[in-house]
Amino acid sequence: MVSPEPAATTGTVTRVTLADVAALAGVSASTASLAFSGSGPVSDATRERVLAAASELGYAGPDPRARSLRRGRSGIVGVVLEERVRAAFLDPVKIQTLDGLTEGIAPLGAGLLLFTDSGDPDAPVSLDTAPVDAVVLIGCSPKFFRQVEALQRRGIPLVAIEGAPGGDIPEITIDNREATRLGAEHVRSLGHTDVATVTLPFEPTRTRGELTPEMEAGATVDTAVERLRGARDVFPDIRVGVAGASSIEEGLEAARLLLADAATRPTAIIAQSDLLAAGVIQAAEELGLQVPRDLSVIGFDGIRVDGLQHDLTTLVQPSVAKGRAAGEAIVRMLSGEAASGTDFTSTLHVGDTTAPPRA
Amino acid sequence: MVSPEPAATTGTVTRVTLADVAALAGVSASTASLAFSGSGPVSDATRERVLAAASELGYAGPDPRARSLRRGRSGIVGVVLEERVRAAFLDPVKIQTLDGLTEGIAPLGAGLLLFTDSGDPDAPVSLDTAPVDAVVLIGCSPKFFRQVEALQRRGIPLVAIEGAPGGDIPEITIDNREATRLGAEHVRSLGHTDVATVTLPFEPTRTRGELTPEMEAGATVDTAVERLRGARDVFPDIRVGVAGASSIEEGLEAARLLLADAATRPTAIIAQSDLLAAGVIQAAEELGLQVPRDLSVIGFDGIRVDGLQHDLTTLVQPSVAKGRAAGEAIVRMLSGEAASGTDFTSTLHVGDTTAPPRA
DNA sequence: CTGTTAGCGCATTCAG
DNA sequence: CTGAATGCGCTAACAG
Numbered sequence: 001m002v003s004p005e006p007a008a009t010t011g012t013v014t015r016v017t018l019a020d021v022a023a024l025a026g027v028s029a030s031t032a033s034l035a036f037s038g039s040g041p042v043s044d045a046t047r048e049r050v051l052a053a054a055s056e057l058g059y060a061g062p063d064p065r066a067r068s069l070r071r072g073r074s075g076i077v078g079v080v081l082e083e084r085v086r087a088a089f090l091d092p093v094k095i096q097t098l099d100g101l102t103e104g105i106a107p108l109g110a111g112l113l114l115f116t117d118s119g120d121p122d123a124p125v126s127l128d129t130a131p132v133d134a135v136v137l138i139g140c141s142p143k144f145f146r147q148v149e150a151l152q153r154r155g156i157p158l159v160a161i162e163g164a165p166g167g168d169i170p171e172i173t174i175d176n177r178e179a180t181r182l183g184a185e186h187v188r189s190l191g192h193t194d195v196a197t198v199t200l201p202f203e204p205t206r207t208r209g210e211l212t213p214e215m216e217a218g219a220t221v222d223t224a225v226e227r228l229r230g231a232r233d234v235f236p237d238i239r240v241g242v243a244g245a246s247s248i249e250e251g252l253e254a255a256r257l258l259l260a261d262a263a264t265r266p267t268a269i270i271a272q273s274d275l276l277a278a279g280v281i282q283a284a285e286e287l288g289l290q291v292p293r294d295l296s297v298i299g300f301d302g303i304r305v306d307g308l309q310h311d312l313t314t315l316v317q318p319s320v321a322k323g324r325a326a327g328e329a330i331v332r333m334l335s336g337e338a339a340s341g342t343d344f345t346s347t348l349h350v351g352d353t354t355a356p357p358r359a
Numbered sequence: 360m361v362s363p364e365p366a367a368t369t370g371t372v373t374r375v376t377l378a379d380v381a382a383l384a385g386v387s388a389s390t391a392s393l394a395f396s397g398s399g400p401v402s403d404a405t406r407e408r409v410l411a412a413a414s415e416l417g418y419a420g421p422d423p424r425a426r427s428l429r430r431g432r433s434g435i436v437g438v439v440l441e442e443r444v445r446a447a448f449l450d451p452v453k454i455q456t457l458d459g460l461t462e463g464i465a466p467l468g469a470g471l472l473l474f475t476d477s478g479d480p481d482a483p484v485s486l487d488t489a490p491v492d493a494v495v496l497i498g499c500s501p502k503f504f505r506q507v508e509a510l511q512r513r514g515i516p517l518v519a520i521e522g523a524p525g526g527d528i529p530e531i532t533i534d535n536r537e538a539t540r541l542g543a544e545h546v547r548s549l550g551h552t553d554v555a556t557v558t559l560p561f562e563p564t565r566t567r568g569e570l571t572p573e574m575e576a577g578a579t580v581d582t583a584v585e586r587l588r589g590a591r592d593v594f595p596d597i598r599v600g601v602a603g604a605s606s607i608e609e610g611l612e613a614a615r616l617l618l619a620d621a622a623t624r625p626t627a628i629i630a631q632s633d634l635l636a637a638g639v640i641q642a643a644e645e646l647g648l649q650v651p652r653d654l655s656v657i658g659f660d661g662i663r664v665d666g667l668q669h670d671l672t673t674l675v676q677p678s679v680a681k682g683r684a685a686g687e688a689i690v691r692m693l694s695g696e697a698a699s700g701t702d703f704t705s706t707l708h709v710g711d712t713t714a715p716p717r718a
Numbered sequence: 719c720t721g722t723t724a725g726c727g728c729a730t731t732c733a734g
Numbered sequence: 735c736t737g738a739a740t741g742c743g744c745t746a747a748c749a750g
Contacts, residue, residue: 015514017727028737033729041735060509064490065433066727069424069742074490076435076472086458089448090665099445106477109485113435113472118465126468131423131433131490150419155374248666278666306449307607307637307666376743387721392745400719425743428726722749727742734737 016059025053036062068131077105077330078132080115082140088116091246092275092303093319094138097161100320101136104327108133108334132156134330139163141204141220157333159326159341162223170333171341172326176223179315179346180230180270183298186313186348187268188234191356192296196239196266197231198254198276200224200246208254211240227272227300239266243276248305251279252286259287259295267357268296274314278305281353292355302349311351318344375418384412395421427490436464436689437491439474441499447475450605451634451662452678453497456520459679460495463686467492467693491515493689498522500563500579516692518685518700521582529692530700531685535582538674538705539589539629542657545672545707546627547593550715551655555598555625556590557613557635559583559605567613570599586631586659598625602635607664610638611645618646618654626716627655633673637664640712651714661708670710677703 022032027046034042035050042050053059068074079098081088088094102112115127127135128150134157137144141163148165151158158165161172187195199211202219219225224242231238241258243250251271259265271277277299284295291297291310302316322344329339381391386405393401394409401409412418427433438460440447447453461471474486486494487509493516496503500522507524510517517524520531546554558570561578578584583601590597600617602609610630618624630636636658643654650656650669661675681703688698 015727016512018729019727029727030729030731030738031736034736037729043735046736058512060512061487062729063428063513063727064488065424065428065431066742067488067729068490069422069428069726069744070728070730072424072742074424075485075488076490078470084458085461086454089454089457095445095448098448099443102444102475102477111437111472111474111485111489113470115470116461118461126434126470128420129423129426129434130470131427131435153417153419154422252666275665282666282668306634307611307641309641374743377745378743388743389722389745389747390720393720396745402719405720421745422743425726426745428728428742429744429746431726720750722747724745724747726744726746729740729742731740732738734735 016057018059018062020057021050021054021059024057025050033062073133074131075108075110076113076130076132077108077110078113078115078127078130078135080127080135080137080140080144082115082117082143084117084119085114087245093273093301093317096303096319097138097323097326100323100325101327102323103320104324105330106327107331127151134158134334136161136326136330137163137165137169139223140165157330157339159329159333159339161322161326164222170329170339172322172329172344173341174317174322174344174346176226177230177233179317179348180227180272180300181233182230182346182348183300183313183315184231184234184270186350187270187296187298187354190268190296190354192268194266194357195231195235195268195270196241196258197228197270198241198243198251198258198272198280199228200272200276201244202242206244208242208244208250210257211242215242224272231270238270243272246273246275248275248279248282251276252282253279255280255283256286259283259289266295268298268354271297271299274299274301274303274305274312277312277314277353278308281308281310292353293358296354296357298354300346302346310353312349313351313354314349315346316349317346375416377418377421379416380409380413380418383416384409392421432492433490434467434469435472435489435491436467436469437472437474437486437489437494439486439494439496439499439503441474441476441502443476443478444473446604452632452660452676455662455678456497456682456685459682459684460686461682462679463683464689465686466690486510493517493693495520495685495689496522496524496528498582499524516689516698518688518692518698520681520685523581529688529698531681531688531703532700533676533681533703533705535585536589536592538676538707539586539631539659540592541589541705541707542659542672542674543590543593543629545709546629546655546657546713549627549655549713551627553625553716554590554594554627554629555600555617556587556629557600557602557610557617557631557639558587559631559635560603561601565603567601567603567609569616570601574601583631590629597629602631605632605634607634607638607641610635611641612638614639614642615645618642618648625654627657627713630656630658633658633660633662633664633671636671636673636712637667640667640669651712652717655713655716657713659705661705669712671708672710672713673708674705675708676705
């Protein structure tokens with residue numbers, strides 16, 4: 001057995017190739033290759049000789065770049081998030097989706113290549129120059145059309161989660177409108193008639209405040225629009241407060257506005273996310289209102305809001321499953337099968353934040 | 360001008376190469392290459408001809424795999440997190456660090472390749488078979504030594520953030536012990552003598568409860584150990600509650616234990632993270648204790664805890680800067696310069712959660 | 719300004 | 735079971 005010591009301590013980073021190893025082992029390059037990949041018929045004696053030569057030379061295995069050119073696969077799946085890292089990962093649903101995605105592509109043994117906004121406008125989002133085997137778009141705008149087209153031409157499988165890029169790209173979606181309607185119906189069935197809603201932003205610039213017709217017309221975020229539709233299916237004239245993001249802070253702000261005037265105060269608020277709902281609850285508590293006695297609150301997502309003491313009534317969406325489905329679609333497409341999208345269903349979880357209105 | 364239409368609608372994904380484009384344009388492959396990279400001297404007429412040929416054939420640009428073999432660079436930086444995505448991104452500090460890292464490597468125009476635990480024990484964490492130009496280790500254990508060694512042999516620049524892999528790998532660290540000592544001194548200077556601390560987990564299995572000598576002996580998480588040392592520098596006999604993770608929930612649990620007995624109740628708690636501190640505050644409020652009147656609380660990190668109404672007294676660590684520094688070190692190393700680590704300093708932010716003990 | 723030549727490092731034919 | 739030859743698709747030198 002050759003000691004690996006010299007290799008480890010050799011400061012010189014001379015490029016050692018498979019050919020070098022083969023030469024030292026006294027075999028051909030192809031044999032050496034087989035010895036490494038383990039996939040071919042190689043005698044144990046030969047393999048050992050190759051491995052010994054490798055460790056003597058400090059050969060670290062096949063060069064991934066050459067390997068991926070030769071095999072036509074890089075073992076990398078791209079994920080496009082179109083925000084700054086800190087913004088994207090503020091959203092628990094995205095994190096869970098990403099988690100599901102890692103699960104889904106696990107059989108590939110592939111890594112996830114993150115494409116996010118670096119803040120530097122000059123830095124090219126080199127989505128179309130990256131060695132990816134497939135790409136998952138998460139909540140992306142049409143901004144990427146050019147690059148997406150290029151990927152398609154190259155035959156790279158694409159899947160979209162929430163945010164329809166069109167074409168024949170499989171989409172993973174949920175029933176935003178129907179689910180919200182379900183929640184709204186729950187609220188109505190409890191006897192509420194005076195209801196307001198706190199929505200997610202309607203466009204990337206994240207204008208907040210009471211919803212104006214212009215904002216609604218310029219909406220680009222389908223999720224917000226669809227969920228609002230669902231609420232309106234039940235409460236057509238619902239008052240709408242728009243948050244600047246999905247966070248407790250923003251929910252608090254929006255709810256302060258909606259709850260400010262005791263005379264026009266709603267008895268229930270439908271929040272478009274659990275974080276917003278947590279903020280709404282805080283706003284209520286600030287005003288000395290008790291949830292659910294004085295105000296019913298319903299959320300969306302079904303995440304566990306860290307630190308929230310209530311069992312939030314909410315629409316539980318399968319965020320992890322969404323990611324996993326995307327991953328599985330990718331796996332299928334990479335093995336040549338066709339894949340179609342999936343539309344998931346959310347379920348109503350009735351917790352302790354909704355109750356009949358007082359008197 | 361040739362219409363791009365046919366290319367876009369062509370369903371067949373025939374592999375179009377640069378050579379094909381060059382042939383159609385009636386130029387050599389190298390000229391066509393220059394026309395694409397834009398880096399060489401090419402006449403406008405020729406360039407246009409090449410581009411026209413490309414769009415006619417539906418050529419989507421150079422193949423990234425071939426390009427990276429030829430250039431010896433893939434434009435990818437690996438990030439190792441050694442947890443599940445959902446666990447890693449629960450930690451705001453890691454998110455900010457990652458955000459800083461994207462900033463830091465922006466000049467590279469490179470993407471971040473995430474290496475996390477997929478949950479599937481069979482899936483190889485193929486860190487050493489991935490086409491990365493450099494790798495950043497974030498809070499990693501010795502578990503990766505083998506792979507790290509392989510990367511080093513291959514001459515791939517490595518940087519570690521929090522979690523010393525040893526060797527000559529540059530490390531980005533903060534003054535965990537000194538900073539905590541500073542915070543503890545602040546608490547003592549207010550007059551507190553009866554102080555407890557809530558720590559981060561001491562090892563990956565995340566055992567929680569009162570600290571036992573065995574747990575302390577088996578500690579593998581430097582951050583927790585160092586911060587505890589800092590607290591002991593000021594309060595040698597401090598009571599220690601160990602949390603199972605950095606979250607509000609865990610802080611709440613740990614603090615409930617520490618505050619349970621009114622007779623032995625501390626007047627101040629030093630939490631090893633802001634999330635834990637938020638949980639401690641919740642526990643206090645549950646018991647009808649007012650912060651800071653009845654209990655002083657100090658955190659660590661300096662993140663904005665979403666939904667926390669207090670201005671938390673805490674040790675503000677430069678999490679974004681840490682990531683950026685790592686990124687910059689990578690950039691330097693890739694351009695051949697040597698890079699050394701950086702040790703950052705945290706600063707005490709005195710908010711409204713610390714005050715002298717009552718009477 | 720453009721064409722010719724020569725590999726990058728490996729994995730896969732196909733013979734032996 | 736092993737070796738020799740071939741090219742993945744591109745770009746960097748160098749001539750012209």
